[in-house]
Amino acid sequence: MKERLFFLICFLCISFMLKAADKPVIKISTENVDLIYRVGNNGRLYQSYLGKKLNYATDIAHLPQGSEAYLTHGMEDYFEPAIHIVHNDGNPSTLLKYVSHTRNQVSPGVDEVVITMQDDKYPVTVKLHYVAYQKENLIKTFTEISHQEKKPVQLHKYASSMLHLNRDNYFLTEFSGDWASEAHVKEQPLEFGKKTIDTKLGARANMFCSPFFQLSLDGKSEENQGEVLVGTLGWTGNFSFVFEVDNKNELRVISGINPYASEYSLKPNEIFRTPDFYFTYSFTGKGQASRNFHDWARKYQVKDGNQTRMTLLNNWEATYFDFDEAKLVKLMDDAVELGVDMFLLDDGWFANKYPRSGDHQGLGDWDETADKLPHGVGYLTEAAKKKGIKFGIWIEPEMVNPKSELYEKHKDWVIHLPNRDEYYFRNQLVLDLSNPKVQDYVFGVVDNLMTKYPDIAFFKWDCNSPITNIYSVYLKNKQSHLYIDYVRGLYNVLERVKAKYPNLPMMLCSGGGGRSDYEALKYFTEFWPSDNTDPIERLFIQWGFSQVFPAKTMCAHVTTWNKNSSVKFRTDVAMMCKLGFDIKLADMSKDDETYCRTAVQNYNRLKPVVLEGDMYRLVSPYGSNHTSTMYVGKDKDKAAVFAFDIHPRYAEKILPVRLQGLDADKMYRVKEINLMPGANSSLSGNGEVFSGEFLMNVGLNLFTAQQLNSRVIEVVAE
Known part of the structure; x- marks a missing residue:
């Protein structure tokens, strides 16, 4: 009896292991970030994790199943879907199941994962593409939709990306405005319900809102602290970002073309490729997220990104x-x-x-x-x-x-x-x-x-x-x-x-x-x-x-x-x-x-x-009478600091500004440049030498009590 029980337990364990082997875990990684998907027992794809990199493979088994990766219209989900297809027979539902995934190196430091899913009743294929830029901690994602039905199917929704987050609270920063008033920073908490940022302007699509956002998690993030996800869509037309908090306080972020007035008739075997959605995840504030994007853009995306520019x-x-x-x-x-x-x-x-x-x-x-x-x-x-x-x-x-x-x-x-x-x-x-x-x-x-x-x-x-x-x-x-x-x-x-x-x-x-x-x-x-x-x-x-x-x-x-x-x-x-x-x-x-x-x-x-170089936003013009930004060369031998007094107040207490991004152990000579002819610098310490440690922990008195005053300071390693 005991022997039979032993063999039964062994059989069940082996069966479970084989079943688990059939339900792969798919890990998309950069140097600091993991995006992890797993296949459920029902054959569907779930996002189990998005956050700081998990270095121990054994820990992944302890992750929750999570939320369905690319939610479809018409099934058991009650919130915003990523995809909505009407089939030849009029059926408006889709149910996607995992088929396979591939992984390949695009170039050194750049890896791509492609996850293939198919509808379980209709010949519809959806491929989710993820390109991970290791050093830049940035992930590009896009979707390919195709089918082999007899006639065209109708695409009503076709997101580039769907991301899930499960945190205590969320704060969204959008960048909106108008002609001559672009990209103004506006932050708000996200609570139950749906917040949409979109445009319907077509050619001059970004006139009222810019196609990027910042999403702070578990409290408001600052320049140098807090967790923040920053995303943008590569599309020179109508875009849509949907942020929906559900009844469990879980957030889904859906990014892509705005489907407004854009139902798409997809022919058999035609591939509908969505635009690219790019996102980075920083654990040390918004400044690092920006530097991730800047490095990636210069190296991989912008035309002639490695070349200088003409004045x-x-x-x-x-x-x-x-x-x-x-x-x-x-x-x-x-x-x-x-x-x-x-x-x-x-x-x-x-x-x-x-x-x-x-x-x-x-x-x-x-x-x-x-x-x-x-x-x-x-x-x-x-x-x-x-x-x-x-x-x-x-x-x-x-x-x-x-x-x-x-x-x-x-x-x-x-x-x-x-x-x-x-x-x-x-x-x-x-x-x-x-x-x-x-x-x-x-x-x-x-x-x-x-x-x-x-x-x-x-x-x-x-x-x-x-x-x-x-x-x-x-x-x-x-x-x-x-x-x-x-x-x-x-x-x-x-x-x-x-x-x-x-x-x-x-x-x-x-x-x-x-x-x-x-x-x-x-x-x-x-x-x-x-x-x-x-x-x-x-x-x-x-x-x-x-x-x-x-x-x-x-x-x-x-x-x-x-x-x-x-x-x-x-x-x-x-x-x-x-x-x-x-x-x-x-x-x-x-x-x-x-x-x-x-x-x-x-x-x-x-x-x-x-x-x-690397940009560091030192003092924001929002909520301040002054602002300052600095740039630091990649070798940390040279920096340029820009400081502006906009509308100082009478008897305002003006504190030193701590510089950032320098080498603490290097010695730097500080010199104000861009002076008017005949003018002398009033910068305290002008022409003197300081350690990087001092400049980053004590700082310089960049600001003055003068209205519309500006300073440009060159910082050079000795």
């Missing part, structure tokens, strides 16, 4: 639409005087039947205006070359004015509603990039200019309108595909530009920061965060975008906005990003002109630190 002088705020060849050549002389790398010609240089004398006409007609530029763009590129600077030019190829030859010839290329009066945003309409002929035309705008004028060294690509009058002549009975196919068409164009002109840098602009996502930055070297160049406002705007984007991707120009601030203050703010000028030297004093020349020289010396 420039733009004519826009110096001339607006009122210019001729002589004015532009004079501004090139200003560029040479300043010592910048390039002159950028902005809007207003094109169209003849309807000359671009304002924003109400000419868009779509990309020939030089003969009255303004009788010798053509080639005359300007040659003038720039003779002066030893590069030449760049502005375009807005996705847009058209109704008052243009293009509109008269090809109204069928324009997104517009039949039987309705047209609604114009900034006096313009959007071209239908779902149409391959329109894609050819938009590519041709760049290609024709580059073919005719190969010395063009830079494009500023603008997009000033969301999609209005939403109807595509080309798509006919597939109108719900427009929002998605427009973006795919844009990517087709940008791929062609990148393939033919791989070394051509371009700035992404959309009436300011209306386009600011990492998929677009595969094709653009930088973006324009805001049309608002008031330096005080820019401190807030740049603070917001810096949460996810490195300095080298953000353009900041010195302009005449807010003349209550000095040229020095405006320049010091712009030097924290990719520096440019929108100003005439004739409008500046001699001291200001001298200062700007010196600042450009200093910036060129500091480029490796500001553009390639």
Whole structure:
């Protein structure tokens, strides 16, 4: 009897082990983070863990089963699903079961896991992709959906990512605003129910909200403390982040294309690939999460992320639409005087039947205006070359004015509603990039200019309108595909530009920061965060975008906005990003002109630190009368500290600011730079040597009681 019982127990143990072996645990890991999935006894995939890396394999068996990884519509779950498919027979439900998973190394330090699931009744396949960047502690995820039903299935929801968190409390930080007021930081607790951040604007998708968020866990996180998950979607169109807290106080985060008005008819064997969702997880605050994104972006994502950026002088705020060849050549002389790398010609240089004398006409007609530029763009590129600077030019190829030859010839290329009066945003309409002929035309705008004028060294690509009058002549009975196919068409164009002109840098602009996502930055070297160049406002705007984007991707120009601030203050703010000028030297004093020349020289010396180094946000402009940010070179031999007094209060107690990111054992000489001609530094300890330990534990007296005062401090190891 005992012998039979012994064999029975052994048999049950072996059976359990074999069963467990059939239910794999799938671990997606970076240096510091684990995302762990396991297959349940019912064959479904569950997210068991997301958090700090678990180094002992035996501990994984003790994890709870968790929540279903990619929840479907129509089954037993009562909250927001990640996917909703209507099958050929009208059945709106899906039940996904694990089939297999693969693991491969994409490149050194980059691993990909692909998990394949299938519906248990219908021939529908869903593949979840996870790409882990080890050193950067960042994970990219996207989804592929396909089927082999006889006719197209209807996709109503198709998330890029679904993440589950089970904590005591959650605090969401969003980055929203409007034109000239982008990426403002707003934090709120998440409690029972659903919070959605989304956009329905189409082309200028990020005008009201940026496609990234911060999620603090178990209390509010700060710059240098707390657990925080930071995520962003790589999609230059309508996006959606859904945060839903359920009856058990568990949170699901669903990220992807906004399915609003975008039901997608998926053909048999066609693969619907979602955009990429990227997230990082920091256990030491928001600052480290930002540095993770910055390192990853420069190394893996942004066009020419390992190369420097050109300084420039733009004519826009110096001339607006009122210019001729002589004015532009004079501004090139200003560029040479300043010592910048390039002159950028902005809007207003094109169209003849309807000359671009304002924003109400000419868009779509990309020939030089003969009255303004009788010798053509080639005359300007040659003038720039003779002066030893590069030449760049502005375009807005996705847009058209109704008052243009293009509109008269090809109204069928324009997104517009039949039987309705047209609604114009900034006096313009959007071209239908779902149409391959329109894609050819938009590519041709760049290609024709580059073919005719190969010395063009830079494009500023603008997009000033969301999609209005939403109807595509080309798509006919597939109108719900427009929002998605427009973006795919844009990517087709940008791929062609990148393939033919791989070394051509371009700035992404959309009436300011209306386009600011990492998929677009595969094709653009930088973006324009805001049309608002008031330096005080820019401190807030740049603070917001810096949460996810490195300095080298953000353009900041010195302009005449807010003349209550000095040229020095405006320049010091712009030097924290990719520096440019929108100003005439004739409008500046001699001291200001001298200062700007010196600042450009200093910036060129500091480029490796500001553009390639680690950023530390020392003092936030939110809730403070001052703000400070510093950049530290990767070797910790050099740093640049930027400090700004915005509106100090009378008799305010001003404390030293502790620096960050230095080597505690190195000795550093501290020197204030970017001083006005004849001015002496009032910085305590200026020119003296301190240990990194002292600078990080005691700090420097960066701030003053002066309104709109700025300091730039160079910290160099001895």
